[in-house]
Amino acid sequence: MLHTVRTEGNPIDTTVTLSVTVRDLLPQDLPACTWSGSATHLRHVERELARAASGEVDYLAVCTRADLPVAIGGIDYQACEKTGTLWQLAVLPALQSCGLGTLLVRAAEQRIRQRGLHSAELAVEEDNHRARALYERLGYVAHGRQPQAWDEEGADGSIRRHETMCVLMRKGL
Template identity: 50%
Template sequence: MSEVVLPLTVRDLTAEDLYPGFGGWSKTYLEGTFTALDRAKRGEVDFLAVCPPSGIPVATGGVDYAKPSGIALLWQLSVDAPLCGCGIGTVLIQALEQRIRDRGLALAELGFDEKKSRPRTLYERLGYVITGREPGAWDEEAPDGTVTRYETMITVMHKELA
């Protein structure tokens, strides 16, 4: 078995990175991402992409600074499924945490769907601790355009940034 090591770059996500089917995301999700990119232009959020030499994002995620009390919210964290477990999520989160520090904030928050346990392991390894639970719900669009309501419980985690 061979190991291939590729350099990764982290940069701001751009509208040019998005196209129908990007990351397997629905039209509704892509529209939300375009909205987030507009907010990034106003300095309300940072939205990053992790890319191999091709320049095509293999992971994306954002940090929202609009939460009260100086808490920065990490959200829309995504790594292409075949690449999960390769350390790319760690690269993305550490870059987002640096953006938070650069803003002079010291507390990061994120949440994960309790029906999906894999992210929890990563977040705990990176120093996040559970601080609560809250209901979560959103609309999910199927490839045929039908929309269903998804409801779950979200585990909320915090990390003090040095």
């Protein structure tokens, strides 16, 4: 993966190469994934890893050579019949726009195909234009809208309900 960075006041571009691999996310990875969401979110991911053990879902991690996750995301095989549903896709903020999201989605699509399924779906918040543009570049097409809601834990331990409208997107594999 190549990424060019221009630092302020410095007219020289620097290319940084980061070698990564894609593997299953493991429970022992969760302490290194605090960048992906709140403690509530990580407890939810932990529950999903239990579902992965039964084959209901896959949960992937894009990892550095040091085996640290820098992108994670799940595939639910139970949410929609004959389809893999991608969800909880996240990339370490400092490494966004470096191709890790593309790698994660393509690896998820490969897992879906390996199960003999021929379509992938996902939902993206309407105001998340960057993510939607990525999914469109990867061939996903909007086919509807759906409200979604979840609880988020604040820094003070309070729970806040997050409600949003999502665009539903689908791609044939």
